[in-house]
Amino acid sequence: MxxxxxxxxxxxxxxxxxxxxxxxxxxxxxxxxxxxxxxxxxxxxxxxxxxxxxxxxxxxxxxxxxxxxxxxxxxxxxxxxxxxxxxxxxxxxxxxxxxxxxxxxxxxxxxxxxxxxxxxxxxxxxxxxxxxxxxxxxxNTTYSFGSMVSRSAKMKEVFEKVRKVADADVTVLIQGASGTGKELVARALHFNSNRKPKPFVAVNCSAIPENLLESELFGHERGAFTGAIKQRIGKFEEANGSTLFLDEIGDIAPAVQSKLLRVLQERKFERVGGNTTLEVNTRVVTATNRNLEMMMRDGDFREDLFYRLNVFPIVLPPLRDRLEDIPLLSEHLLKRFTDLAGGTVLSLTPEVITSMMNYDWPGNIRELENLLKRAMINATGGVITALDLPQSSSSVIETGAGADPNTPFKDYISTILRDAEKKYLLRMLEKHKGNINQIAKLMEVDRKTVYRKMSEHSINPSEYRS
Ligand SMILES: Nc1ncnc2c1ncn2[C@@H]1O[C@H](COP(=O)(O)OP(=O)(O)OP(=O)(O)O)[C@@H](O)[C@H]1O
Ligand SMILES: [Mg+2]
The missing domain is CATH 3.40.50.2300 (Response regulator)
Known part of the structure; x- marks a missing residue:
């Protein structure tokens, strides 16, 4: 039997x-x-x-x-x-x-x-x-957190982390390329914590000249330096009981790094030019698109500070690693712009979606946002077509496979998704050197599913093993 x-x-x-x-x-x-x-x-x-x-x-x-x-x-x-x-x-x-x-x-x-x-x-x-x-x-499953939406398993993991740590008061370091949503995560952390009744305070460390950053963060006493005509409260004090978001933390000078380390360790600091030691209860969240570990090895970032900041790391994946998010994000962003500007929400032609899914997005979601804003201005008749994509980007975004007007939309989309799936699998194989265990884990499916999908696309994983 x-x-x-x-x-x-x-x-x-x-x-x-x-x-x-x-x-x-x-x-x-x-x-x-x-x-x-x-x-x-x-x-x-x-x-x-x-x-x-x-x-x-x-x-x-x-x-x-x-x-x-x-x-x-x-x-x-x-x-x-x-x-x-x-x-x-x-x-x-x-x-x-x-x-x-x-x-x-x-x-x-x-x-x-x-x-x-x-x-x-x-x-x-x-x-x-x-x-x-x-x-x-x-x-069709979408994940969302605050104003962030996603369809990717990686972002689902990020949302789970944000949810878990929001109310935990620990220092969070958000890493990710430019335009991946770091500030959005920082805000989500604040607005999901018990600190949310107080205002979220943000400082862009790279936008403030080195000699002024210390005073910006810690405040100064009257006469502390030329131009300090009156006492000033710093951001640490302003964010007492709330969240202080230090953006572009990789750009701060060594002197400020030391002072920051102290306030993180002891919650204590003095205003520039002051003798009184102040104590605050400020939750610090930082972000950077620089590789702090590498900066640390090169001696450009204090190791002790790095470990203080990196108590809970959150890493945002670039958009090219979650291309499946493009249709959803586009829809979400178009709706948001329309809510602000009025009018009817525009849709994208399948051709535009294909082009977008064939592109690498070095500027990530911010770049997508800018592209859609410009396309909205050009679009006529409720639909964004390849012609509405700005010249500069349509040369980068190849206009993609021309959609056959006789193909039903459903079939067309499934072709696109199939292509995207294949690309995704190939990228995974390259990145993880054909390690199916690891890929299955990241994809949140079992190994059998990975093998089946690969064989559906006639991909041989052993070719990627080194
Ligand atoms: N998951 C998401 N869902 C919806 N919108 C998003 C998402 N991620 C980012 N955005 C939007 O993309 C834009 C860029 O996000 P944000 O400013 O948070 O990125 P960033 O990583 O801080 O970028 P930069 O490094 O350029 O400062 C914002 O307008 C934000 O609203
Ligand atoms: Mg930012």
Whole structure:
């Protein structure tokens, strides 16, 4: 006997005892699990209590006809495949059953081999349908946090981290390339903490000349330096009881680094030119697009300060590593701009979406935002087309594969998603040197799924192993 195949449970509904017993034995010998019902009513009850992968149902039964039972199945579990079994001579009813959603039919007495082939085919088709459905659901899942939206597993992880640490009062270091949403994360941290009633205070450290940054952060006493005509409160004091966001932290000079270290360690500092030691309860969140670890190794950033800042790191992935976010982000941003400016929300042609998904986005979401803003100005007729993309970027964003106007939108989008999926897999393989374990973990699917997807795209992972 074959090993039981737990992946498939088949329900047989038939009032013919001999047929039930024979078919059950036959299918169980193939390794499937089989449940039987004597009539449609019993079948309905079983359907409500168990999940089946396939139904074999008689067409002509006592009280409830096979057609009525089929209709019940299609209404309650529309994706569940049904094979109708019909006595000789009722082919026309079998055809009607097919029209009502049956997948196939068999005539009694059944040829065992034919029955097994049809069952196997139906189970495989059902499995494929479910996988496709699951994939579609996965593609439609969106994550959001504050004003951030995403469809990528990586960003989901980021949102989870933000949620976890928001109220924890620890120092957070947000790293990521320019335009990836670092400031948005910093704000989300503040507005999801118990400090949110107080104003969020932000300082862009790179925008303030080196000699003024210290006074900006810690304040100064009157006469502390030329131009200090009166006492001034610094940002640490202003953010007492609240959150202080120090943006571009990689750009601060060594003198300020030391003073920052002290306030992080002891919560204490003096205003520039002052003797009084002040104590504050300020939660510090910092961000940078520079590689602080490398700066630390080169001696440009204090190691002790780095560890103080990096108590809880959050790293934002670049947009090119989450291209699946582009349609969602575009929709979200277009809606936001329209809310601000009025008018109707524009949509993007599939061609524009393809182009966008073929682009590398060095400026990340900020670049996407700018592109959409400019395209909105150019667009006419409620739709943004490739022609509305600014000259400069349409030369970077190749206008992509021309959309065939005869292709239904659904098919076109699924082609795009397929392409994106392939690109994503190739990038993963390159980046992780063909390590399927690691890739599966990052993709949040099991290894089998990764292998299957790769084979669907005729990708051979071993070519990427070094
Ligand atoms: N996940 C997201 N969902 C919606 N909008 C986003 C998302 N991430 C970023 N944005 C938008 O993209 C723009 C850039 O984000 P933000 O200013 O937070 O990035 P940044 O990493 O601080 O950039 P920079 O390094 O240039 O300062 C903002 O207008 C922000 O609203
Ligand atoms: Mg920023």
């Amino acid at each position: 074959t090993q039981p195949n737990p992946e498939a449970t088949i329900l047989i509904v038939d009032d013919d005892h001999a047929f039930r017993v024979a078919t059950q034995t036959l299918l169980e010998d193939e390794g499937w699990r089989v449940v039987v019902a004597k009539n449609g009513d019993e079948g309905v009850i079983l359907l409500g209590t168990e999940d089946f992968d396939l139904i074999l149902s008689d067409l002509v039964m006592g009280r409830m006809s096979g057609i009525a039972f089929l209709q019940h199945v299609k209404e309650t579990v529309p994706d569940l495949p049904v094979i109708m079994v019909t006595g000789f001579g009722s082919i026309s009813t079998a055809v009607e059953a097919m029209r009502k959603g049956a997948l196939d039919y068999l005539t009694k007495p059944c040829n065992n081999e034919e029955l097994i082939i049809k069952v196997r085919k139906a189970l495989e088709a059902g499995k494929k349908d479910r996988e496709l459905k699951h994939l579609r659901e996965e593609l």
